[in-house]
Amino acid sequence: MSERISRRKLFGLGAAGVAAAGAGVIALRAGEEEHAPTAAHVAAAGGAVPFYGEHQAGIITPAQDRLHFVSFDVITDKKAELDELMQEWTAAAARMTQGKEAGTFGAVGGLPEAPPDDTGEALGLPASGLTLTVGFGASLFDDRFGLASRRPAALAPLPKFPGDALLPEISGGDICVQACAHDPQVAVHAVRNLARIGFGRVSVRWSQLGFGRTSSTSRAQATPRNLMGFKDGTNNLKLEDEALLAEQLWVAPGDGQDWMTGGSYLVTRKIRMMVETWDRAPLDEQQQIFGRDKGEGAPLGRKAEFDPLDFAAKDATGQPLIKADAHVRLAHPSNNGNAHLLRRGYNYVDGSDGLGRLDAGLFFMAYQRDPRRQFVPVQLSLARNDALNEYIKHVSSGLFACPGGVRDAGDYWGRALLT
Amino acid sequence: MSERISRRKLFGLGAAGVAAAGAGVIALRAGEEEHAPTAAHVAAAGGAVPFYGEHQAGIITPAQDRLHFVSFDVITDKKAELDELMQEWTAAAARMTQGKEAGTFGAVGGLPEAPPDDTGEALGLPASGLTLTVGFGASLFDDRFGLASRRPAALAPLPKFPGDALLPEISGGDICVQACAHDPQVAVHAVRNLARIGFGRVSVRWSQLGFGRTSSTSRAQATPRNLMGFKDGTNNLKLEDEALLAEQLWVAPGDGQDWMTGGSYLVTRKIRMMVETWDRAPLDEQQQIFGRDKGEGAPLGRKAEFDPLDFAAKDATGQPLIKADAHVRLAHPSNNGNAHLLRRGYNYVDGSDGLGRLDAGLFFMAYQRDPRRQFVPVQLSLARNDALNEYIKHVSSGLFACPGGVRDAGDYWGRALLT
Ligand code: HEM
Ligand code: HEM
Numbered sequence: 001m002s003e004r005i006s007r008r009k010l011f012g013l014g015a016a017g018v019a020a021a022g023a024g025v026i027a028l029r030a031g032e033e034e035h036a037p038t039a040a041h042v043a044a045a046g047g048a049v050p051f052y053g054e055h056q057a058g059i060i061t062p063a064q065d066r067l068h069f070v071s072f073d074v075i076t077d078k079k080a081e082l083d084e085l086m087q088e089w090t091a092a093a094a095r096m097t098q099g100k101e102a103g104t105f106g107a108v109g110g111l112p113e114a115p116p117d118d119t120g121e122a123l124g125l126p127a128s129g130l131t132l133t134v135g136f137g138a139s140l141f142d143d144r145f146g147l148a149s150r151r152p153a154a155l156a157p158l159p160k161f162p163g164d165a166l167l168p169e170i171s172g173g174d175i176c177v178q179a180c181a182h183d184p185q186v187a188v189h190a191v192r193n194l195a196r197i198g199f200g201r202v203s204v205r206w207s208q209l210g211f212g213r214t215s216s217t218s219r220a221q222a223t224p225r226n227l228m229g230f231k232d233g234t235n236n237l238k239l240e241d242e243a244l245l246a247e248q249l250w251v252a253p254g255d256g257q258d259w260m261t262g263g264s265y266l267v268t269r270k271i272r273m274m275v276e277t278w279d280r281a282p283l284d285e286q287q288q289i290f291g292r293d294k295g296e297g298a299p300l301g302r303k304a305e306f307d308p309l310d311f312a313a314k315d316a317t318g319q320p321l322i323k324a325d326a327h328v329r330l331a332h333p334s335n336n337g338n339a340h341l342l343r344r345g346y347n348y349v350d351g352s353d354g355l356g357r358l359d360a361g362l363f364f365m366a367y368q369r370d371p372r373r374q375f376v377p378v379q380l381s382l383a384r385n386d387a388l389n390e391y392i393k394h395v396s397s398g399l400f401a402c403p404g405g406v407r408d409a410g411d412y413w414g415r416a417l418l419t
Numbered sequence: 420m421s422e423r424i425s426r427r428k429l430f431g432l433g434a435a436g437v438a439a440a441g442a443g444v445i446a447l448r449a450g451e452e453e454h455a456p457t458a459a460h461v462a463a464a465g466g467a468v469p470f471y472g473e474h475q476a477g478i479i480t481p482a483q484d485r486l487h488f489v490s491f492d493v494i495t496d497k498k499a500e501l502d503e504l505m506q507e508w509t510a511a512a513a514r515m516t517q518g519k520e521a522g523t524f525g526a527v528g529g530l531p532e533a534p535p536d537d538t539g540e541a542l543g544l545p546a547s548g549l550t551l552t553v554g555f556g557a558s559l560f561d562d563r564f565g566l567a568s569r570r571p572a573a574l575a576p577l578p579k580f581p582g583d584a585l586l587p588e589i590s591g592g593d594i595c596v597q598a599c600a601h602d603p604q605v606a607v608h609a610v611r612n613l614a615r616i617g618f619g620r621v622s623v624r625w626s627q628l629g630f631g632r633t634s635s636t637s638r639a640q641a642t643p644r645n646l647m648g649f650k651d652g653t654n655n656l657k658l659e660d661e662a663l664l665a666e667q668l669w670v671a672p673g674d675g676q677d678w679m680t681g682g683s684y685l686v687t688r689k690i691r692m693m694v695e696t697w698d699r700a701p702l703d704e705q706q707q708i709f710g711r712d713k714g715e716g717a718p719l720g721r722k723a724e725f726d727p728l729d730f731a732a733k734d735a736t737g738q739p740l741i742k743a744d745a746h747v748r749l750a751h752p753s754n755n756g757n758a759h760l761l762r763r764g765y766n767y768v769d770g771s772d773g774l775g776r777l778d779a780g781l782f783f784m785a786y787q788r789d790p791r792r793q794f795v796p797v798q799l800s801l802a803r804n805d806a807l808n809e810y811i812k813h814v815s816s817g818l819f820a821c822p823g824g825v826r827d828a829g830d831y832w833g834r835a836l837l838t
Binding site: 068070073108110112113114116118119124169183184185188192195196199203204206208209212222225226228229230275280282283284286293294295347349350351354356357360 | 535539
């Protein structure tokens with residue numbers, strides 16, 4: 001799908017077709033001139049990411065700049081309704097990721113006496129790199145739908161980590177959808193239309209907006225900065241690391257449940273930063289906490305961002321340059337049985353906290369082949385010892401099994417699980 | 420300031436200068452290669468908006484795509500400290516809007532044992548069209564600073580409107596700053612650094628992020644869509660309407676307090692939308708509520724977005740095409756003693772509300788010469804009769820006197836008021 005085909009134009013064409021077919025649709029203005037899109041929209045265009053494939057898009061897809069993440073509770077107890085919803089959602093997702101409306105009549109189409117089958121706020125905006133990635137939480141595998149035997153062992157609840165201050169109302173959930181795009185309006189539109197389609201069958205449990213992706217997932221991307229001002233994503237699994245992805249990211253046949261083959265496990269952690277305290281910490285201390293310098297992002301004692309970490313290097317007094325409690329030392333694969341993560345987090349600011357402080361931090365997301373061998377040990381070592389802990393607080397947590405990709409128009413999200 | 424000059428490069432230069440002057444700054448890597456910025460950053464570049472001028476930037480500046488709005492309480496009771504803060508803020512604002520760091524050492528500069536004088540998360544990002552616009556709330560004119568006699572009559576508290584469901588903790592405030600930019604990270608960085616600089620003198624009362632500007636303020640901009648899916652900002656005051664701006668937007672000499680000459684009054688209203696209910700309303704009803712069609716944004720009965728509204732037009736049964744309770748009829752200048760507004764609002768999504776619904780809506784902002792003759796009558800007529808009221812709820816309110824522009828480097832925010 002070319003990035004020049006906007007929703008508006010598709011709507012015009014699609015709807016004209018419907019009108020020609022004699023259906024009772026409203027008058028259309030397909031031929032009229034479109035105003036020039038704003039700079040940001042042009043900028044954000046970025047074309048459409050293919051929806052069908054072996055893996056779901058939105059995992060190794062080069063991280064887009066904006067996020068709307070949503071977690072749903074399933075409120076129907078009928079498995080057939082859940083199955084039907086997944087089919088409807090998949091059809092809508094396939095359309096929206098290609099820059100089309102959620103429904104087939106076009107955003108404001110359908111019968112005038114019926115609600116439109118698209119909410120309309122993304123009309124005229126391009127696909128903007130939208131990806132929609134679905135995942136299933138452990139709670140979906142309870143008795144309600146007879147899925148208990150299909151639950152992967154890797155979807156075991158995360159342990160309670162030292163310092164956790166989790167709020168249940170913004171944690172967990174039966175089904176998650178990660179919407180990433182270059183334009184927040186496009187990501188919000190997608191989530192909102194999935195919620196609309198799900199009416200009566202799912203209800204929004206929590207949702208989170210994010211901006212300024214805090215990880216690179218490709219070597220072609222510059223490393224962005226998190227709200228502590230540091231480059232984030234330097235030592236990340238990247239789409240170019242093919243052998244490592246096979247080893248560390250994708251679930252392989254024989255890993256456990258077959259329906260997860262080609263999929264990956266997503267851990268989400270909303271991590272509040274005490275930005276006001278951080279902003280009064282000396283530069284030296286900030287750099288020692290991460291083990292990297294703030295300007296360049298280089299390992300302490302090295303010059304360039306991508307210079308390798310040297311945990312043995314010492315300063316003149318014989319102290320390690322990268323301290324024992326530095327974040328990158330504790331999180332590094334060499335300290336965690338060679339566990340890698342594909343981090344894909346976003347900055348968030350949720351206004352202020354009523355105590356005179358910004359409510360800001362990192363919405364951490366990481367994909368992996370098995371959280372029991374990856375996220376859990378890394379986070380245990382961080383939660384116990386990370387010097388950063390003085391400035392952060394984990395307030396929400398989620399773990400979701402994201403199946404392999406939708407293969408074609410006959411396939412749908414969760415088919416292998418539900419049938 | 421050219422859009423090619425990034426913070427990173429300025430930092431390199433500026434800091435090198437400081438280093439040459441022999442100050443104890445940290446090692447710098449000015450000469451190193453910078454990674455290519457991400458597509459969205461390039462896209463969002465948009466150059467720098469001039470900071471000095473007769474009026475503050477951020478009012479008729481073509482609306483940027485992202486907002487971080489903050490309201491502060493002043494916590495010092497010393498007028499001299501407030502005055503000093505305004506000088507420090509102005510210097511930082513003049514720098515940040517030109518794509519530089521908040522402080523003079525560069526983002527990670529200063530003494531290693533001191534906190535950096537910039538928080539660093541916008542390092543490497545261009546100015547991105549950042550504007551910072553300051554305003555003073557009525558509460559600043561109480562007895563604390565001896566400013567009671569300088570309070571403009573136009574800053575009278577807004578009346579309570581029918582249906583208001585205002586939360587005091589996210590309403591009002593002594594000083595507001597509106598940060599608009601094409602990149603949210605740049606807007607957030609600016610607000611966060613002002614809060615950092617203000618430590619001990621001001622405290623964040625509330626703050627709000629927004630995206631997808633819901634108004635055009637220039638005829639060169641396409642009209643964006645709000646979260647009800649309708650084009651918003653068609654009939655807005657625009658920077659090209661010079662005569663109307665003089666009549667309706669800018670405070671003129673003789674209007675009241677001299678310190679407000681060249682300024683404007685800002686009303687903010689956070690308006691929650693019941694999106695789930697809205698999404699189940701028929702298209703016909705949605706269109707009748709606004710009095711415009713959803714696809715094109717044309718007045719009902721007309722063809723094109725900018726066709727004039729014809730309130731006398733009737734349908735075949737003799738009913739007005741634009742109903743008596745339609746939003747555009749009630750809000751139109753002809754219904755409100757020729758009152759115009761310069762609307763400059765943003766969409767917001769603040770996650771979900773814990774009741775299964777998205778917490779989403781419009782952060783309405785409007786500038787005007789005198790709210791007593793403009794916002795108040797318009798909102799009274801809307802609050803009483805607008806068919807839209809079934810789907811919205813006003814949850815926060817603010818009114819701020821935004822003075823004229825900072826003239827040059829010797830001037831500062833509020834100087835005419837405070838001295
Ligand atoms: C607010 C919380 C956090 C912040 C601000 C933060 C920030 C950073 C920064 C600045 C780096 C260095 C640059 C890079 O290589 O990406 C880094 C590395 C890393 N972080 Fe975090 N991080 C946070 C939480 C976490 C959590 C919860 C985990 C996983 C449990 C994690 C895992 C990692 C890993 C695996 C690395 C790479 C280490 C290496 O191999 O060099 N981080 N983080
Ligand atoms: C969630 C709340 C609101 C929504 C969704 C909304 C939406 C709209 C839309 C779609 C239009 C037509 C397009 C245009 O000319 O811009 C419009 C026009 C307008 N609105 Fe609103 N609006 C809201 C609240 C308000 C409020 C609180 C005020 C002021 C008190 C206001 C004042 C106006 C004015 C003055 C016009 C132009 C009318 C004309 O001259 O044609 N709106 N609004």
